[in-house]
Amino acid sequence: MRIDQYLWCLRYYKSRNQASLGCKQGHVRIGERLVKPSREVLIGDKIKVRKNQIWHELLVMDIPKSRLGAKLVDIYRQNITPNDAFDNANFQSLSKSPERERGSGRPTKKERREMDDFTEDE
Numbered sequence: 001m002r003i004d005q006y007l008w009c010l011r012y013y014k015s016r017n018q019a020s021l022g023c024k025q026g027h028v029r030i031g032e033r034l035v036k037p038s039r040e041v042l043i044g045d046k047i048k049v050r051k052n053q054i055w056h057e058l059l060v061m062d063i064p065k066s067r068l069g070a071k072l073v074d075i076y077r078q079n080i081t082p083n084d085a086f087d088n089a090n091f092q093s094l095s096k097s098p099e100r101e102r103g104s105g106r107p108t109k110k111e112r113r114e115m116d117d118f119t120e121d122e
């Protein structure tokens with residue numbers, strides 16, 4: 001089975017097109033190597049998938065025949081993602097803009113310049 005089809009079957013992506021785009025953008029690896037969407041998946045392969053700024057690691061246990069229900073996914077893969085991968089994911093640091101008081105309306109020209117200066121510093 002192709003890697004894009006496998007990831008779609010295991011519900012890592014909503015469509016096969018998104019799965020193949022993920023492969024082309026470098027978000028999918030087998031071992032440490034980038035893979036094309038047409039790469040065949042074998043039992044025992046270690047796959048890394050980048051989803052929501054986290055590298056999920058999984059071990060292929062079996063190859064499904066078609067897309068699965070969410071309860072059956074664990075039969076076909078073993079999740080070996082380390083727990084510290086979730087701990088190190090600091091989603092608040094991803095936003096670059098400074099916080100403004102809610103309900104304060106649109107920023108003034110002066111506030112906009114300050115925000116632009118803030119983002120240029122990084």
